[in-house]
Amino acid sequence: MNRGRRGRRTSVMVRIARERVAALFALAEAEGRPGGDRPLGDRYVRLARRIGMRYTVRLAPEYRERYCRSCSSLWIEGRTVRTRLRSGRRVRTCLVCGRIRRTGLSPTPGVGSPPPPLVVPAAEVVSVETAEEAVDLEESEEE
DSSP states (O other): OOOOOOSOOOHHHHHHHHHHHHHHHHHHHHHHSTTSOHHHHHHHHHHHHHHHHHTTOOOOHHHHTTBOTTTOOBOOBTTTEEEEEETTEEEEEETTTOOEEEEEOOOOTTSSSOOOOOOOOGGGOOOOOSHHHHHHHHHHHHO
C-alpha cells in the first residue's frame, strides 16, 4: 500500500502549489461572472483551499477576501455576499450559509491621517550647537 510522499515540502512543490492556487482563483472569478457556472466556481475555491492546506501555503490577502470560510462559496457582491459598513467595521454576510465575517476598516492614507514619520539614518544626523559650527560644517562638506 502506497502512503504517498512523506517529509518536508520542497520549494518547488510549494511554488507549484502557489501557481495552482492562483490559477484556480482566476478560474473561479471567471465562473463567478454573469453567465458563468457558480457551483463550478465554488468547486475551484474548495480545490484551491485544499491545495493551500496540503502544502501549507498561505493564501494571499486578495484571495482570502473572496470566499466564505465556512461553506467555501465564491463571494460575488450582491449575489452570494452582502457587505455593510457599520461603526468602523466591514460586515460581510454570506448569503449561502449565513456566516457573518467582521473585519476592521483600515484608515485610508492621506485622508485625515497624519503622514508617516520621516526616518533619518543615524549616519546623517549631526549635532550642531551654534550657528558658527553649522557654517564651518557646510564649508567642510563642500570641499
